[in-house]
Amino acid sequence: MISPTMPSTAPEATQVEAGAHAHSPSLGTRTLDGLRWSSLTVVIKALLTLLVLAVLSRLLTPNDFGLLGIAWILVDLATRVGQTGIGHALIQLDELTERHLEVGFTLSVALGVTVAAALWLFAPHFGRLFDEPVVSELVRVLSVAFVIGGVSVESDHLLRRNLQFKQLMVADLLSYSVGYGLTAMVLAFWGFGAWALVWGEIMRMLIRTVTVALYSPPRLLPRLSVREVTDLISRGIGISLTQVFDFIVRTGGYFVVGRWLGATSLGYYTRADRLASLPFQYLGGNLFEVIFPAMSQRQQRVDRLCVAYLHGVEILLLAVLPVSALVFVSAPRIVAAVLGEQWDETVPILQILALAIPFQTGGVLNIAAIRASGDVYRETWRQAVHAFLVVFGAWFGSRWGLTGVAVAIVGAQIVAYLLMTQLAASLIELRPRHLLRCCRPALWVFAWATFALWLTAAQFRTWALPVGVTLFFEALIWTMAVVLAMYCAPPFARLRSVPWALAHVPFDALGTPGHYLRNGLTWLPAPSGPDCSSSV
DSSP: OOOTTSOTTOGGGOBSSTTTTTTSOOHHHHHHHHHHHHHHHHHHHHHHHHHHHHHHHHHSOHHHHHHHHHHHHHHHHHHIIIIIHHHHHHHHOSSOBHHHHHHHHHHHHHHHHHHHHHHHHHHHHHHHHTTOHHHHHHHHHHTHHHHHHHHHHHHHHHHHHTTOHHHHHHHHHHIIIIIIIIHHHHHHHTTOTHHHHHHHHHHHHHHHHHHHHHHSOOOOSOOOOHHHHHHHHHHHHHHHHHHHHHHHHHHHHHHHIIIIIOHHHHHHHHHHHHHHTHHIIIIIHHHHHHHHHHHHTTTTOHHHHHHHHHHHHHHHHHHHHHHHHHHHHTHHHHHHHHTOGGGTTHHHHHHHHHTTHHHHHHHHHHHHHHHHTTOHHHHHHHHHHHHHHHHHHHHHHGGGOHHHHHHHHHHHHHHHHHHHHHHHHHHTTOOHHHHHHTTHHHHHHHHHHHHHHHHHHHHHHHHTOOHHHHHHHHHHHHHHHHHHHHHTOOGGGSOTHHHHHHHHOOGGGGOHHHHHHHHHHHTSOOOSSOOTTTTO
16 A cells, blocks of 8 residues: 555545545455455355356357367467456555556556457467367457456456455356356357357456446546556566466467367367366455455565465365365266266366366465565466476377376476475475475365265265266265364364464454354364464
């Protein structure tokens, strides 16, 4: 935030947030409140996503999804280059002025128009690269979304900076359910094919832009100032470079599959990747949106960053490791229930990609700690290594088909997680033994959940029950195994974050869920030693 000693004679440099938060709750309370709304968004949007995915998978073909997957490679690159850097710079800046916001709005709109024009011109060449002429038309129509999205960058990221996730929840759910879900399903039912997905995405972007603008009106006054442009670009370039490599990481496999195995194979791969990435997208991704602004406001306190990181690792791994086991063991039933019997080829791909869920989701805390510390350039070369491993590994593995590509992607993800963990630990002055100690509860629960699922899945197969019934009972057994493993854990595998959470976390900020969560934590067995952050 802006320094209170800044002269009052410069109205464009007045403090943006001091007045708004002069009598507001503490940062910790606002962070918990943000987590409450973000978590609610996760649950609702995950259910909506599964519903939309189930309907669209039965109305469209793998080739339709593959065509959009090819088009999305170019669109995703343009998104990361053209918009993400400015938005993250608005969050990360210590001193944010009205002039920064005006300049940020001008830059984001200008970049949106520039990127849209570049996509329009380059689209025919991209279509010829994949020998799919329709892809060029899909890309050209999708370019309109950049003009729309450029208007919302400032409003969206200012809401995130101020941890106003209730407003963001409304924007996300409204735009996804009405904009994407309803539009895409109706058009798919009418036989629009891949175009149903394209127009659904444009409607989603339009509704979201209007909603966030109503909550946080953008500064419509065009302005360019050398100082503010330098502040935003200097931080934004580093983030944009990182985002370019992150784009290669996320779409490198898509490019290889679409280019050498075809659009239909890419359709199978994208559906498996979509299911496997749900824990990251709706748990890790939403957690990052809350943790990154909160950590950025604590960037001068390394000890507090370390405490938050350690407790976050223990809790997040406990959440995602058992989920990885559930997806791996129950993959055949998940695919049949969500996508339908015609998508059986995605089962082995989903099982392989499920192994990367803990590393992909757990890496959220690494990225949040690194970017909160402002050291994005040391992150960049690690992302470059990850990108190289993804593209080269996917190309090499493509000779064994989709399973070979999936194995290469998982291997690259594991290497990247280790590299990012090393960097985050060095920035927050964390010793490896303390980090490993926080992994023991998750490993204990993961082992028991996997064992229980493996036994029950083998038994259910012999009974020939309906797919939905079998999946329900497997999820029930998995839930019981996770809860029992937590409550019956030996001293070395008990959650060490519980005493710290009960003493420091304002559960009242979470409302009724916070009340039940606190009561549930009090029933957990006490750990045998100090909590994860006792040595910080």
